[in-house]
Amino acid sequence: MELRSNVPEGPIERKWEKHRFEMKLVNPANKRKHTILMVGSGLAGASAAASLAELGYNVKCYCYQDSPRRAHSIAAQGGINAAKNYQNDGDSVFRLFYDTVKGGDYRSREGNVYRLAELSVEIIDQCVAQGVPFAREYGGLLANRSFGGAQVSRTFYARGQTGQQLLLGAYQALERQIGLGKVEMFSRHEMLDLVLVDGRARGIVTRDMVTGEIESHAGDAVVLGTGGYGNVFYLATYAKGANATAIWRAYKKGAAFANPCFTQIHPTCIPVTGEHQSKLTLMSESLRNDGRIWVPKKARDPRPPNQIPEEDRDYYLERQYPSFGNLVPRDVASRAAKRVADEGRGVGPGGFGVYLDFADAIKRLGANVIGEKYGNLFEMYERITAENPYQVPMRIYPAIHYTMGGLWVDYNLMSTVPGLHVIGEANFSDHGANRLGASALMQGLADGYFVMPYTVGHYLASNKIEKLATDHSAFRQAEAAVADRVRSLLGIGGQRSVDSFHRELGRIMWEYCGMARNQGGLETALEKIPALREQFWREAKVPGENEELNQSLEKAGRVADFLELAELICLDALERRESCGGHFREEFQTPDGEARRDDENFCHVAAWEYAGQGQKPIRHVEPLSFEYVHPSQRSYK
Amino acid sequence: MNLTLHVWRQKNAAARGRFVTYPASDVSPDMSFLEMLDVVNEALIAGGEDPIAFDHDCREGICGTCGMMIDGQAHGPRRATTACQLHMRTYRDGDEITIEPWRADAFPVVKDLVVDRSAFDRIVAAGGFITARTGSAPDGNAVPVPKAAADLAMDAAACIGCGACVAACPNASAMLFTAAKVSHLGLLPQGQPERHTRVRGMVAQMDAEGFGTCTNHFECEAACPKSISVRFIARMNRDYLVATLADRGEPASAEGGTG
Amino acid sequence: MSANAIPTPLRLNRTTGRTSSFLASSIGRKVVMALTGLVLFGYVVVHMLGNLQIYLGPAALNAYAVKLRAMPALLWGVRVLLFASAVLHVWAAVSLTRANVAARGIGYRERRNRESTYASRTMRWSGVILLLFIVYHLLHLTLGTVHPGFVPGDVYHNVVRGFQMGIAPFFYVLAMLALGLHMYHGVWSLMQTVGLSHPRYDRLRYAFAAFITALVVLGNLSFPIAVMTGLLKDRSSSRAATAARR
Numbered sequence A: 001m002e003l004r005s006n007v008p009e010g011p012i013e014r015k016w017e018k019h020r021f022e023m024k025l026v027n028p029a030n031k032r033k034h035t036i037l038m039v040g041s042g043l044a045g046a047s048a049a050a051s052l053a054e055l056g057y058n059v060k061c062y063c064y065q066d067s068p069r070r071a072h073s074i075a076a077q078g079g080i081n082a083a084k085n086y087q088n089d090g091d092s093v094f095r096l097f098y099d100t101v102k103g104g105d106y107r108s109r110e111g112n113v114y115r116l117a118e119l120s121v122e123i124i125d126q127c128v129a130q131g132v133p134f135a136r137e138y139g140g141l142l143a144n145r146s147f148g149g150a151q152v153s154r155t156f157y158a159r160g161q162t163g164q165q166l167l168l169g170a171y172q173a174l175e176r177q178i179g180l181g182k183v184e185m186f187s188r189h190e191m192l193d194l195v196l197v198d199g200r201a202r203g204i205v206t207r208d209m210v211t212g213e214i215e216s217h218a219g220d221a222v223v224l225g226t227g228g229y230g231n232v233f234y235l236a237t238y239a240k241g242a243n244a245t246a247i248w249r250a251y252k253k254g255a256a257f258a259n260p261c262f263t264q265i266h267p268t269c270i271p272v273t274g275e276h277q278s279k280l281t282l283m284s285e286s287l288r289n290d291g292r293i294w295v296p297k298k299a300r301d302p303r304p305p306n307q308i309p310e311e312d313r314d315y316y317l318e319r320q321y322p323s324f325g326n327l328v329p330r331d332v333a334s335r336a337a338k339r340v341a342d343e344g345r346g347v348g349p350g351g352f353g354v355y356l357d358f359a360d361a362i363k364r365l366g367a368n369v370i371g372e373k374y375g376n377l378f379e380m381y382e383r384i385t386a387e388n389p390y391q392v393p394m395r396i397y398p399a400i401h402y403t404m405g406g407l408w409v410d411y412n413l414m415s416t417v418p419g420l421h422v423i424g425e426a427n428f429s430d431h432g433a434n435r436l437g438a439s440a441l442m443q444g445l446a447d448g449y450f451v452m453p454y455t456v457g458h459y460l461a462s463n464k465i466e467k468l469a470t471d472h473s474a475f476r477q478a479e480a481a482v483a484d485r486v487r488s489l490l491g492i493g494g495q496r497s498v499d500s501f502h503r504e505l506g507r508i509m510w511e512y513c514g515m516a517r518n519q520g521g522l523e524t525a526l527e528k529i530p531a532l533r534e535q536f537w538r539e540a541k542v543p544g545e546n547e548e549l550n551q552s553l554e555k556a557g558r559v560a561d562f563l564e565l566a567e568l569i570c571l572d573a574l575e576r577r578e579s580c581g582g583h584f585r586e587e588f589q590t591p592d593g594e595a596r597r598d599d600e601n602f603c604h605v606a607a608w609e610y611a612g613q614g615q616k617p618i619r620h621v622e623p624l625s626f627e628y629v630h631p632s633q634r635s636y637k
Numbered sequence B: 001m002n003l004t005l006h007v008w009r010q011k012n013a014a015a016r017g018r019f020v021t022y023p024a025s026d027v028s029p030d031m032s033f034l035e036m037l038d039v040v041n042e043a044l045i046a047g048g049e050d051p052i053a054f055d056h057d058c059r060e061g062i063c064g065t066c067g068m069m070i071d072g073q074a075h076g077p078r079r080a081t082t083a084c085q086l087h088m089r090t091y092r093d094g095d096e097i098t099i100e101p102w103r104a105d106a107f108p109v110v111k112d113l114v115v116d117r118s119a120f121d122r123i124v125a126a127g128g129f130i131t132a133r134t135g136s137a138p139d140g141n142a143v144p145v146p147k148a149a150a151d152l153a154m155d156a157a158a159c160i161g162c163g164a165c166v167a168a169c170p171n172a173s174a175m176l177f178t179a180a181k182v183s184h185l186g187l188l189p190q191g192q193p194e195r196h197t198r199v200r201g202m203v204a205q206m207d208a209e210g211f212g213t214c215t216n217h218f219e220c221e222a223a224c225p226k227s228i229s230v231r232f233i234a235r236m237n238r239d240y241l242v243a244t245l246a247d248r249g250e251p252a253s254a255e256g257g258t259g
Numbered sequence C: 001m002s003a004n005a006i007p008t009p010l011r012l013n014r015t016t017g018r019t020s021s022f023l024a025s026s027i028g029r030k031v032v033m034a035l036t037g038l039v040l041f042g043y044v045v046v047h048m049l050g051n052l053q054i055y056l057g058p059a060a061l062n063a064y065a066v067k068l069r070a071m072p073a074l075l076w077g078v079r080v081l082l083f084a085s086a087v088l089h090v091w092a093a094v095s096l097t098r099a100n101v102a103a104r105g106i107g108y109r110e111r112r113n114r115e116s117t118y119a120s121r122t123m124r125w126s127g128v129i130l131l132l133f134i135v136y137h138l139l140h141l142t143l144g145t146v147h148p149g150f151v152p153g154d155v156y157h158n159v160v161r162g163f164q165m166g167i168a169p170f171f172y173v174l175a176m177l178a179l180g181l182h183m184y185h186g187v188w189s190l191m192q193t194v195g196l197s198h199p200r201y202d203r204l205r206y207a208f209a210a211f212i213t214a215l216v217v218l219g220n221l222s223f224p225i226a227v228m229t230g231l232l233k234d235r236s237s238s239r240a241a242t243a244a245r246r
């Protein structure tokens, strides 16, 4: 397998422009002869589907929810970055590019990241034109805030519902195309396989989640925008239905999987309350702008927070990172929380929590101001915990939140399977080993609105793509394989619920491949996961039948894939013998406990190729070179 | 605590449904309502029964997927709270809870508590957008938007499309949903060119879907997990009137080219 | 469950006319109901105020009646307007109610209301009572068909005599309660329906509705009460009647 990044030659600020000129165009009259299958309707998928349809292509779009408007992009709270420099505070495309490469701990591709920063500017224009109600200043111009420790205010936001508003903008554009008949929407349809003909991605097989019908769809190109795979950890900030099935099926059909071990842990989530917990809720990172994080100095201090005097509190982030304090990047803040919890100084039930305290901010600014800024987050917190953050400090703890890894793509966002494009969180492209706050929304929309319309066209124009119908034998085979798999899931005939397996898998992953990893732990996980998988296929119980809405069956299929993917994640984590970004190997740290990169041996993307059932996958390497941003040790001291 | 649930069970759209009673034992007050149902389902699966189907995804009150009638109230008794954010500390040991799907002919039951809300998507497709072809946008700050208008538009745009307004309305009307989108877009300068066609198109589609009409009970606002105001309904009525009066007929080639 | 292309608003408009699409739409019919309701309420208010002249004695009231009759164009204009309004109002009410009932074929086993009022939930019943009452009222005091001692032209006599007898006053009181409910919800509801809403003044809508309703209902109720308590007596009616006839 050859990993050709296809990043154009030339100075970085001219690459995309040059490439746009060099790409081939599809004749306007021919566009409607091409069908593009867009799997996913999140920010990436909806924006791509709408934009491609506007150009005249026939688009079919798929999502597993009952409406495209519900994709998990909707849950993003904080905001979206763009190098507009509306605040005149020194921002620029280059600075956003620089910050993103550095924030990603030098494990991303410079060319891609620069394009992302460039396109960020157009995204805001596009969204404003669609009616996204971004926050405004009194003069009517767009407001910004600084987010996730950035030194400039470049984050655009719509209250605490930025993802929702951006998604609704894209969804509305998509619905318009559906109304015009240019997009055919398949809600409650889950993609269960990718179909290759002559080595190219030519279709998918889906299951209609209401009737159980297994259907084939043929197209000239396939685009996956199916989101991240963080639910492999069971407890995560993802939607319950978020899954890896689409990308995992594509992986098994030949698409390389890049950097699977790069997962992000978000420091400010509401802690777990018990075994029944089904997911974790994120509290926007913006809270760290005014909240102070602390734990008691003494281990297992039984006093309630309000009775712990100042001198018995350890504001550990402010102490360890005086210049960034509570605003250190996510990975740093998360690991620091884990360290104090490991020392027995965690708070709340089970000791898996730290305080995020607003008392000082309320004293300084007044409860009103704090309420205005964070009112809806405080309410959300209170609804879940029954504690009032105006009076008692919040309790927070890190949780799995984002996956930087994903299917490997080149500069055109095409995977190693010709014709298969991957966008949004599902690909690995732009965030390296750690994603900065407010940049996933940016990436999803850049991919969907501004990259797909060009590069898909280029692919279609530069390849001769034969006409193809779903009666081709490749579809027949894929359908049979999917039906077979459904049958075997329903036929396992054990006694244990699928959820209990998922929970157990999550525990293994969190313990051995979570915030801190080491060789021994990963090797243990690599023994436990296959054993659990085997047990799953023997002892799981999947009630009901295929020909109905069967949520147990849906879950079973997803968990079966997670059980395979988990192994790849651990394998990748084991092989990457360095610490970088969200991947922290305990063996590789500086004397004061920070991540130590190994640029000599690991300044590359690891892309895994499926080698067949029971075979160890093959690790390929795409070397990374840095011409513009020179790798240095990240320091937030 | 231990509870008794009376749950609507219906195998599929065509089947007849009925209420079935289930115990929910060892419920922790920290559980969400849906986590309580998860526990009940685990027991059903263990006992060889079909688990209760209910829609959900984000479980943090933003995607609008969850939704059920809990003791005669959409999303249950807590104001401004979706079912997934309703916590069991609202209940006492021994309580009996009746759980039903959203009831509206425009939202046919798919299975148990799951309904088909695609009518909402079609209402949006009938005009709930601003036509802004990708790539054609002017600079984001080219058109200032008064803060008050932007804030009000955001209030309307907060709708999560869960359908609680329809479920709670004695007439199963979708006015609040439709009005929220009409208002969100109609309040912004970018939304002006299509303001009249938008409101007429969306209302026509809303009617065609078989929703009821508004008789100003305001149950919708009370049930809305995002507390969207019925003032937006008045605003839509106004827009609709103006659109009808102002409409001078459409030019013959209104859709020229894009189709 | 895949959504298909749907006709866009523009295509819809070209085939149907503006008025018919307005009247076919739910909001259009609501507006018809609101505007016709406004006409009817307006009449009810004026009617009540005019009737207050009963307290000035038979001569004043009967003279008022004569004055009205002297302007047949106005009288018939108003009657036609009222009749048309009533017909349109009932048409809109019936068609919308049918749509609303059809919109929820299967109801809830349990339902708890939070925001709606008794008045809002009983509009269709208070409306039906009003319709029956209007018919009765016309037969009773306008045509005299169901009146025990109707003297054409002697309005004062007809009212006082009409309220002294049998179930008439009770039906009248019942109708006024229905009117009160219908009017309270109807008055502010019609403002909402035609889009009169403003955060600062919305609360005033309720106060205004309550005030105008109380005014009309109390005014109207005072007549049978005054008769039954003997405050209004059927004095000198025949003389006034002959005067009126001349």
Ligand SMILES: Cc1cc2nc3c(=O)[nH]c(=O)nc-3n(C[C@H](O)[C@H](O)[C@H](O)COP(=O)(O)OP(=O)(O)OC[C@H]3O[C@@H](n4cnc5c(N)ncnc54)[C@H](O)[C@@H]3O)c2cc1C
Residues within 6 Å of the ligand: A039, A040, A041, A042, A043, A044, A045, A062, A063, A064, A065, A068, A070, A071, A072, A073, A074, A075, A076, A077, A078, A079, A080, A081, A162, A163, A189, A190, A191, A192, A225, A226, A227, A228, A237, A238, A239, A242, A243, A245, A246, A282, A401, A402, A423, A424, A425, A426, A437, A438, A439, A440, A441, A442, A444
């Ligand atoms: C709680 C939370 C808060 C966040 N906050 C921020 C923030 O403030 N700023 C920021 O920049 N980023 C934020 N992120 C990250 C960001 O929201 C996501 O990375 C991004 O929205 C992903 O978009 P997407 O389009 O790639 O995928 P998604 O929005 O997840 O969409 C995936 C789509 O694929 C479909 N799909 C999935 N699997 C299948 C299948 N097998 N078959 C058919 N369809 C399928 C789904 O139905 C869905 O339509 C946040 C994430 C979370 C979880």
Ligand code: HEM
Residues within 6 Å of the ligand: B214, B215, B216, C030, C033, C034, C036, C037, C038, C040, C041, C044, C086, C089, C090, C093, C094, C097, C120, C123, C124, C126, C127, C128, C130, C131, C132, C182, C185, C186, C187, C189, C190, C191, C193, C194
């Ligand atoms: C003749 C029998 C009548 C019937 C069947 C009837 C029925 C109704 C119904 C069903 C409604 C809508 C319910 C609602 O908005 O909640 C309504 C509203 C209304 N009715 Fe009547 N009504 C009748 C008579 C009257 C009369 C006599 C008046 C005036 C005196 C009147 C004034 C109104 C008004 C103002 C509204 C409010 C319209 C709106 O909501 O915008 N109605 N009526």
Ligand code: FES
Residues within 6 Å of the ligand: B055, B056, B057, B058, B059, B060, B061, B062, B063, B064, B065, B066, B067, B082, B083, B084, B085
């Ligand atoms: S599950 Fe998303 S709103 Fe309840």
